Amino acid sequence: MTQGFALTTDGDVARLTFSRPAKMNAITYEMWSAIPGIVAELEADPAVKVLVLTGEGEHFSAGADIGEFRDLRATPEGVATYDKAVDAAVDALATMAKPSIALIRGNCIGGGCQLSVACDFRFSAPDARFGITPAKLGIVYHYESTRLLIDLVGPAQARYLLLSGALVDAGRAREIGLVTDVFDDVEAQTAEFAATLCSRxxxxxxxxxxxxxxxxxxxxxxxxxxxxxxxxxxxxxxxxxxxxxxxxxxxxxxxxx
CATH class of the missing domain: 1.10.287 (Helix Hairpins)
Incomplete structure (x- = not known):
């Protein structure tokens, strides 16, 4: 398994966990690059019916590891290579036939939010915060990720999130459709819903x-x-x-x- 991830299974449910809690589960280039292969393995595994994507510790993910950008995104060629890995990760999740659930606590920002939007469902704890922040970095968002966001929240709210880079709390995220639901016991409710999907x-x-x-x-x-x-x-x-x-x-x- 790629460093920064933990993959476990419990019955029919696979759980892919961002496991860099000291870095608020920031996503490295290596992690972005590994996601399509992990998704393909889970799609092909007859024992798996549902994927749960989550983060270790207090946060889902604070987004891409910006510390890598000076080296990996220092040139237009480097930007293109890095973005290709991000786009492939998003596309892999978004096109899964097996259902995927993002289980979200704490910060779900930038690339972390991007991956949660690519999942079929997003279940949030009340303490979660959401933001999509390319405007803070001079980045223009990926077409497919923008389309997925618009499908969830509509063009007006997509503009609010993308152009401002502002953070919203879990209640506001539910109001605009960015999350499916907010639960006090998000772990138990996610497990219950995953079991429902597995029974169908x-x-x-x-x-x-x-x-x-x-x-x-x-x-x-x-x-x-x-x-x-x-x-x-x-x-x-x-x-x-x-x-x-x-x-x-x-x-x-x-x-x-």
Missing amino acids: SQTSVRGMNRIIAAITAGTEDAAVQAESLRDEAARGADYAEGVAAFLERRAPRFTHR
């Missing part, structure tokens, strides 16, 4: 996640993809089991992993 038909969960991603991305053949996934599901074992369980008034025993 994975044919349905992953198929609908793919369709939502294709629609929001404006994929040209999104409707064709949707019909193909619907047809595949109608012929699958999960559909037969779901209908049988409903008619027999019992919990379904889905087998697709």
Whole structure:
């Protein structure tokens, strides 16, 4: 495992943790670069149904490790190389078929917030703070990350966050749609929701996640993809089991992993 990360599994749920608490879980270039491979491994692992992304200690992540910028982003070529790693990490999370949940405490700022927005769900503790801060660094935000943010909060709130670099608390983040929900016991509530996702038909969960991603991305053949996934599901074992369980008034025993 790449330094700065810890990857664990508990039943059907994988947990990827930023593990640099002394640096408020700042994300290094090596960590950005590792995320696509980690996501690909989890997507291919039949034992995993849900990914939880979180931070060790008091914070989710304070963002990219700015201490590396003088060396790694000192030239236009260095900026392009670094940004390519960031973009690939965001794209990997955003296009996962298996659902992902960001479990957030403390600071969720800059690149940390960028990765949380790429997840399917964001569950926050009341003490969390959110901000997206390229305007404090002279950086123009990645197209895909900007699109994902606009999809969540709309263009007016996206402008507020990106142009000001201002921080918002968990309550305000929930109001504008930046987080899915805020919980006093965010650990327990996240675990409960992950268990709910694991109990559902994975044919349905992953198929609908793919369709939502294709629609929001404006994929040209999104409707064709949707019909193909619907047809595949109608012929699958999960559909037969779901209908049988409903008619027999019992919990379904889905087998697709």
